[in-house]
Amino acid sequence: MQHVLWLIPFLPVLGFAVLVVFGHRMGRRTIAVIGAAPAGAAAAVAIATAVSFLVAPPATHAYDQVMWTWFRIGAFAPRIAFHLDPLSLVMTLVVTFVGFLILLYSTRFMRGDEGYRRFFAYMDLFIASMLILVLAGDFLFLLVGWEGVGLSSFLLIGFWYRERANGAAARKAFIVTRVGDTALLVGLLLIFTKLGTLDIQGAMAAAQSQWAQGAAVATAAALLLMGGAIGKSAQLPLQTWLPDAMAGPTPVSALIHAATMVTAGVYLIARTHVLFELSPTARLVVAVIGAATLLYAGVSALAQNDIKRALAYSTISQIGYMFLALGVAAWSAAVFHFLTHAFFKALLFLSAGLVIKAMDEEHDIRKMGGLRRDIPVVFRLFLIGAAALSALPLVTAGFFSKDLIVDLALTSVHGGVWLWLAGVVGALLTSLYSFRLVFLVFFGERRGSAPVATRFPRLVVWPMVALAAGSVVLGWIELPVHWHGWSLFTDFMASALPVPGIRAGGLLDAIAVTLIPAIVSVAGVYLAWVLFGRRRPAVAGSLVTRPGFRWLAGAALAGWGFDRLYHVALVRPFLWLAHHGQRDWIDRLVSGIAGPAAALGGLLRRTQDGRLRYYLAAAALGIVVFVAVGLLR
């Protein structure tokens, strides 16, 4: 199967190219087939590859396929090459499989849109880029996918291009992530300059052998790569673009801004984990950023009234968990959470899309309520998603993955109590905001208009059922550490991602570590019921009237002022510079030389005033002077 790796990203590229070049002559049905089929075919190839990988593991624990040498300058010879190890394999499977399901959903969901062809073309471009990103064997080739997903994200956020606000959101997403990308690029410059290669495996091996533990250069390289990762994954302080990115169509939010693209940063750090193993500083920074982000975004999600923005903050928060895991060297735990998160968050977004459609493009949860009777199917699916997000014990996949992270945050040799505490508080916040959504949207009384659509086609519902199934059962492949059961996922990842060292702890520790997050998440659901679910939300009502709380809620709603800070500190000075520089002061300064030259010319011109007799007098005087000088020398 080694030789068909190229097919996986190529099929969506083909779909994209066909839609772009010939799409204007196609009907909707053809467009739907050409748009969705490549992802399905890629998923099939990926599954076949996975089977062959599992049945007969290659000796190197990876498939490598070199397409061609990109270029060769002296010793610098980056290659267009694919590298598939367990990490890439999981990413590839998720991207193709979830991507295919979402595309199936979109074939009906987007039916009425005039940009039908454009939508599928962009989606194919995205899937292709994402696959290149996760399969690339060379950093430079990885950048192709990395920026490709940024581009398609930009195109899809601004999909409804007539609205200026959508354009602004798209622009913001691209520019903010590009800030991180620049850090990534500088990091790659550093890696190449020091190690002499941009081949990912080669560079990692070289770093391992050449750089000492804790070397400053390793920290610098790791932090620069992390800059790229936090931009793409919307972590503090570059998180501001993701809530706005919800301006795009809902399937886009599900695929790009929840399941796959935003986890590219997690992938990058896991991929370059060697650098982070070498640098405790960088690891600590990652862990702190993750912990801070998950709390920050959890609180912000609690205050949102737009259902999609709430889910966006939830995504930021969940990726914060993944970063926390990366920070404590629990690499495979991060990837495991990525896997389950892709399923349940995509499910939540797709359900939210149906809710919004049912409410006739209404995003505000304050105007919903009682919908569980109107759209029971959507309610059940959303509930499954919310339960998985809240990590309700045993019945959801989210429990197993999040528990693993919270557990390792404490028990990993790189972990600590504070990180663990952040994870636990985050778990409380998570179930609180998840079930706030559930209770406000589906329970209580109807607060807005009646739903306009209550039945949805099978092609929309079945992909969601598949995602829901994944959200429930996927967790069982990896049991909590202290159960001493099986850990299929970590074992499978072991050849690509090392297992973190575990601090020895007593039985009490183990119970505390496993039980507390579970109790907390259930408690969060109960709290949400008390606050938002009961007929008379008395507690919430008394809270809301307090000025301090209102200020707090307003701040959380606005994402704690990051947008305003960036606007004042960066955007406004830039616009000021652009506005005042419009007439190009440097040019004016240089062209200013023309002024004195013209003045001098004006002076000289005065001598040529047309009075012949003065000309002649001057000429005579000149002759006299010359002759005099000649004679007197």
Next chain:
Amino acid sequence: MSAVDPVYALGLAGVLFVLGLLGVLVRRNIIFVLASIEIMVNAAGLAFLAAGARWGQADGQVMFVFILAMAAAEVAVGLALALRIRRRFNTLDVDDLRKLKD
């Protein structure tokens, strides 16, 4: 016939030249300017003659003939121009003719 000392002849030529030059500079009537130029040209011719006589060469007289011819041509053109200018601008004052510059 005793030869005239060339110094006197050259001195006369110099005096004539300066008189002509002053005439050009101070007179504003174009006719007088032309006449003054004529005086300067003839001063130069005289200098040639004197120099030719001093060195016993025919070149000086040749040059004088050239100068005569040139002076005649110049007068012809100059007077014709003066006539046209009188007709067109109704003046013979060179300072008034500054507008020709533009």
Next chain:
Amino acid sequence: MSLVFLLAIPFAGGIVAWVAARWSAAACRWVALASAVAGLGLAVGLWAQHYHMWGAAVPSRSIYVEPVPFFSELDVPWIPQAGIRLHLAADGLSLVMLMLTFVIVAVAVLASWRGVRRRAGLFHFMLLWAAASLAGVFMAFDLFLFYFFFELMLIPFFLLVVLWGHEGRRRAAIKFFIYTQAGGLLMLISIVGLYFIHGRQTGTYTFDYLQLVNSGISGWTGRLLMLGFFAAFAVKLPAVPLHGWLPDAHSQANTAGSVLLAGLLIKVGAYGFLRFLIPLFPQAASDIRYIAMGLGVAGILYGAVMAFSQTDLKRMVAYTSVSHMGFVLLGVFAWNQIALQGVILQIVCHAFSTGGLFILAGVLEERLGTRDIGGMGGLWARLSTLGGFGMFLVMAALGLPGLGNFVAESLILLGTFSVSRPAAIVGSLGLIVSTIYALWLVQRVFHGPGGESKPGTPARLAPREILMFVVAIVVLLWLGLYPQTLIRTTDAATGSLLRTAPAMQSPEPGSSATEAQP
């Protein structure tokens, strides 16, 4: 002798086109197109013939010992009393520039197929003579001959702007003329100075490039002579703060004129740096290395910010050139193999991406009658094909990986990083600012409301217009995915350039001896 034909074809073609215009404008256009294509064919033929010569699988170091890879030399005396020769030669670098010249001229002919009605004969004459003098510049290996073509080039370009330009063309053309002429004259002084100093030192008075290379003139004499060249090329490139002529000239020229200016004229500056300035004065150049790199970085950022603040579409694209040429200056003074290859790639890719954007601006102006970005918006609904092309070109301009500009810019930054880290890091900030102006452009022109409110539907793209965009797209994709074709062509040339200037030698990034561990 084929190099002579590369000069003769456009010179003769220009005259024939002028004459042909007496009968019909169409004949004149076809003659011009045929001449450009014939020149291109000849250049490509030469390239194919010599492609095998240039290190197919050259191991990394061997380029430093190969002989100078020149070919097809014509070397006859012109004014023997003064040591001036007609010396034409080409290496991989020249050949790339020659092919680029003829492609861009062919595109320029296509771009003005319908737009130029007035004095079409003279117009195509000027186009082809511009091509001829550019070809001369890229082949001249005698400084006097180089200067001759360098100045000859100015006449057609000046007239192209002043005769067929937009409303402010006179001022723009005069500004352009004064800037370039001032630079050119300073270079002439330097050339003559170099001639005499070299003659006095060695006894042979010659303008021959190969003899003058690395003349070993150092100290203040060398620096002053070098500055003469620097002035000429920095104006052409253009480097901040000498860029003032470029936005005016680019925005006031017609489409073909802008394409030629952006695609070729400013590349003469880059070529001059590579071929003449540093090889002639390596010591002096290394003295100003960091200043020049600073100017390059300043150009990257300043051009990008200026581009963002413009309201005239062509003026905006012109400022993006300033930004991209900042990368060229940065790479030239980094002076290692990786950076130089990046510079050459940037030269080629910029010609197509920016040339394409100028054509886009021309197409829009033809249909909308305005260059004001504020007057556009919502065009995607009506011109989605053009929108797609525009999107592609803009993405190329902001350095999207997979397209040629990305390879070029990352090579330049990579080469720079081992010479000056601050320059590389600050330069890479240009990638952010370029994103801002690029997105702003595409959103203001194609997105946003307003698509429906304006009456009338602009004409669909003609096949000729599509062809031009497709050429740009194919080249940019090719150079983005397999730049090896180009890199291999110029590998030996850059190697020999590096060898001529040992004083500028900079560490090759990634080689094991690059840097000690900190």
